[in-house]
Amino acid sequence: MRDLGDIRVEIDQVDKEILNLFNKRMELACQVAEYKIATGKKVYDKEREDAKLEKLSSYVDDDFSEQAVKELYTQIMSISRKKQFAILQERGVSFDTGFTQVDNFDFSDAIVCFQGVQGAYSQLAMLAFFDDEMKDSFHVDLWRDAMEAISTGKADYAVLPIENSLAGSIEENFDLLSEYNVAIIGEQILKVDHALLGVKGATINDIKTVYSHPKAIAQCENYIRKYHIDWDVKNLRNTAMSAQKIQDDGDKTQAAIGSKYNAVLYNLDILEESIQDDKNNETRFIIVSKDKKYKKSADKISLCLEISHEPGSLYRILSNLIFNGINMNRIESRPIKGVNWQYRFFIDIDGNLNDEAVRNALTGLKEECVSIRVLGNY
CATH class of the missing domain: 1.20.59.10 (Chorismate mutase)
Structure with missing residues (x-):
């Protein structure tokens, strides 16, 4: 030996x-x-x-x-x-992203839309992001309606939920990002604090039916299963619409899951506060525009990729990030419509479109992907 x-x-x-x-x-x-x-x-x-x-x-x-x-x-x-x-x-x-760098955004003449009725969490996210800078705002029924509003010029910006720390991704909005030629220009993290809302004078013992958005219901699943398994839980488009329904129906046996802000807005009683299962529950909202711009200080990039359907293709694509020292902090896959068992990938990476390493990586991704689109730098 x-x-x-x-x-x-x-x-x-x-x-x-x-x-x-x-x-x-x-x-x-x-x-x-x-x-x-x-x-x-x-x-x-x-x-x-x-x-x-x-x-x-x-x-x-x-x-x-x-x-x-x-x-x-x-x-x-x-x-x-x-x-x-x-x-x-x-x-x-290099890969032309189609984006223009700006020092800052001017929202003084901005018209912003959000999905849901008055009091929706999307509205709260909008108020937190734009503060008093925007000119006006309006609400729409569907997330697709919000995309249409900015695509047609009725609104300059739209606010959309994209993921929740407990219930996960809002899949429909990822699909809409791939369908519409829009850009993410910012994000807003909003703490989700759900309350049980009923008509004036109602008590928890009166409640038989509860309305809310499916994601909000999922975020309160343990609370409902542990204490109120006998409730008839029904889905509506959003939490604010659920609160509005409770006000309109005036039925003491009905309640809504929504924010405490909705209690004030729709003249309801808060029957119980903070009923979400995770007290650190947060939702990430994105602010989208048809103008492809990014701030000089932006440090997160969202990409949408389609890659070849063969062994090792995802590894090969991600190696463009590895060799350029770029951190990927999120990846999400969604089925490609009309093509069974093939997927589109949504990736968030750290960096700015003006960074040399990012430009190198994007040049490689452009060559090696079936298709690539920069969704935003914010």
């Missing part, structure tokens, strides 16, 4: 030889980049890479080594592409 120290010395020597060859390969990759810049050819050549992997793996004679060779050279070619993308970026060949 050979001495371990002797073996390691030999491994170190082999590693040096590998590194020398790797450096030579990267020099050749730079020459390839210069050629592709001059000729306008794309960096990512899938057919060439697939053929190369098949040829290299044919040089070994067992299944383990074949897979190992494919993994190794998939990484090497991925690194090579990242180097070429960086060179393209240096030469001014």
Whole structure:
């Protein structure tokens, strides 16, 4: 048996030889980049890479080594592409995001819409984000109506919930972001504090039917199951609409789950406060516009990607973030309509569209994705 120290010395020597060859390969990759810049050819050549992997793996004679060779050279070619993308970026060949940088936003003439009736959490998020800067606001029935309002120019901005810390994502709004050509220009985190609201003089013992938005009901599921399993729980479009219904019906056996603000707005009694299961419950709202602008101080980027439906494609795409040192803090998948079992990815990353690392990563993503869209930098 050979001495371990002797073996390691030999491994170190082999590693040096590998590194020398790797450096030579990267020099050749730079020459390839210069050629592709001059000729306008794309960096990512899938057919060439697939053929190369098949040829290299044919040089070994067992299944383990074949897979190992494919993994190794998939990484090497991925690194090579990242180097070429960086060179393209240096030469001014980059992905045009369509966004314009501004120092700040002027909301003094802004008209803002939100989904739901007066008192909806979307309205509270709107008031928190815009404060007193906006000119006017109005509400719409559906989230799609809000998208239509900014697309047609009836509103300058719309406020939409996108995810809740307890109940998860608002899937419909992710689909709407992919459907409408709009931009996210900001976000507002709103603490969700649900109360049980009834008509004046009602008590909890009177209640038989409770109305609210499905997500709000989900956020109070443990409370309902533990204390009031006999309630008939029904869905409505939003919490404020539920409170409005309780006021309109005037029925002591009905209650709504909504914010305490709705009790004042619709002249209701608060039968119980803070009934949400998670007392740290928060909802993230996005502010969208048809104008693609971002502030110089923006530090979060939202992307929408479609990638090829094949093994390793998501890993290959995300490597553009890894090699550029970019942190991904969220990923969400949604089915692509009309194509069974294929998905669109929504990704949030840290950074600004003016950052060199971000520009490098976007250049690579543009080449390697089936499609990519920057949803916003905020």
